[in-house]
Amino acid sequence: MQSEFYDVKERKKITTDVTAKVTYGEGTKKRFAFKAKTADGRNLTKFVSKDAWSSAEVQEG
Secondary structure (H helix, E strand, C coil), X not given: CEEEEEEXXXXXXXXXXXXXXXXXXXXXXXXXXXXEECCCXXXXXXXXXXXXXXXXXXXXX
């Protein structure tokens, strides 16, 4: 699955493969995110809605 992430270092949006889906927090303060890596190995995180997170066909990590 591919998604658009914002690369802070390059200051532009890039499209790359999602490597994992993760959650942060607990209870009512839970946040959902996708993780990816750039071509040079830097980590990228994108916070998404619960619906987008649950419908993604990516392994939890």
